[in-house]
Amino acid sequence: MKSIISIAFLLQSIINAVNLITAQFPTDPVFRCRDTGNYTTGSDYSRNLKSALNAVKYMNKYNGGSFSSFQGQKETAYVMALCSGVSINWGGNCKDCIYQLNVSLSVTCMLQKEAVMWGSNCMLHYSDRKIFGVLDDWVRIFLPDKKGSLANKPDQFDKALSDLMKKLQGLAAGGTDKKSALGTAVYEKKLVYGAMQCTADLSKDLCTKCLQNIIQAHHTCCSGRMAAIMLLPSCFFSYSGEHYSKWKT
Missing domain, CATH: 3.30.430.20 (Gnk2 domain, C-X8-C-X2-C motif)
Structure with missing residues (x-):
């Protein structure tokens, strides 16, 4: 029975993660x-x-x-x-x-x-130029949550999110196929879900650099925000707290 409950909890966590991460992508292109x-x-x-x-x-x-x-x-x-x-x-x-x-x-x-x-x-x-196998960051779009969902303790939240971003960066860049990673951080006893991904044509080093650009930019664009998405032509990062379920631009 305990194992069944654990599996059910895991599946629900995955569903929550998918719903929250995909909810952040802009509904309008x-x-x-x-x-x-x-x-x-x-x-x-x-x-x-x-x-x-x-x-x-x-x-x-x-x-x-x-x-x-x-x-x-x-x-x-x-x-x-x-x-x-x-x-x-x-x-x-x-x-x-x-x-x-x-x-x-x-x-x-x-x-x-x-x-x-x-x-x-x-x-x-x-x-009209070759865009395969190159780090492409000619445009950067950062979309912090516009609902005013600021963390109660922004320094603590940013620290938890920073640790998560570094973890996901390694997992995504090290991937041999999808170059994507999904994970969670804990903030005030609640989960924050994050997803990172590079285009599959990037090498490990180039994917790492692309995601590093996002990590460095996070503090400027989205510090203390409970949800945001950062988009580059070669990679992206999306995250959201579990109690924020709808993305608004």
Whole structure:
């Protein structure tokens, strides 16, 4: 009986973690169009980009949580899609998320050569430069919880979260497949859930550096906040206290 209770408690903890982490991802897509030049309709890049986006859009399996495609020897287009590891492991429909971003990003950043967009549990990034196997941090989006959910003891909370971030950084960077990690910290006898992930193409060192950028930026953007999400094209970190169940921007 004791073992059954322990298993039930573990499953409930996992469900809580998944609900809280996925609740933080923005319900409305967050995007950035990079001002590095435009392409013209009907150009080689235009055709290559359409082909690369279609390859990602209709992909049935995202290897290691992400999938990349590049098309064309001249004016090559590169596309990277990332599915949240939480979504992959626990039944989230990343394919629909990627499909929706594919449509939205093509319209939102029309004719711009590089853009990135984050959705409910996925990311889509395209460019006219090689973006595979490189640390990409040209844009950083930090979204602290806007409900005013500040920790009662911010120093204690930040210390617990810092320890969790360092732990997740090692687990995610050391992963050979998904490069994602999910864990918890304890603050005032309650659990705080966190998730970190890099795109699967990054090496261990580059994933570590990407996540380190997030850890260093946390104090400036989100110190004492009980929930936040930090997004880079190559990695992200999301966390939430168990008594905060809905993300609001």
